[in-house]
Amino acid sequence: MRIYKDRFLRALANRAKCPYYVVDERICDYLLHTGAICDEYSKGQKIKNNIAENTPFLLVCGVFKEIGISKPTCEDFANLMRCTIMGDGICPECGGDCDVIDGEYTSHQIDRDIEPEITTKWELYECRDCGCKFYK
Structure with missing residues (x-):
């Protein structure tokens, strides 16, 4: 809180x-x-x-x-x-916990033996408590 x-x-x-x-x-x-x-x-x-x-x-x-x-x-x-x-979450309206419901990502893989590096371009979140949707 x-x-x-x-x-x-x-x-x-x-x-x-x-x-x-x-x-x-x-x-x-x-x-x-x-x-x-x-x-x-x-x-x-x-x-x-x-x-x-x-x-x-x-x-x-x-x-x-x-x-x-x-x-x-x-x-x-x-x-x-x-x-x-x-709350202690990231929702700007109530501080509730949020889930990612959409997003765009890019990945870079230098070598096939190494895990790809994933970069987030944008994500759409939805609050579990108040239903607020916002981009981050």
Whole structure:
């Protein structure tokens, strides 16, 4: 799990006076470790949509101490709730795992006793989670 790098994560990182990737890691670790977000989180969705049912408000607010914001404001809380949860895959929409569904390749073989060297010209991927298709 990771947090999409957008203006909401950057705003929290600025308030915490920390690099965004450190804040990203701390938010994810805290929310998963405390059970505020269950393991079956929805990739590509906002944190507010993934908070586990009956999670105490104060438990969620504990993330601010974890990232280094000693006196959180309403704006900080709103920014946290607007952050988008991404998976660890390569999908640009949700961070999900993707499959190659098409592509073009070239191969070069110098000697028949050596395996050919295959070079990728382009590949079309499809996300298993959200169905997004993109070229890489």
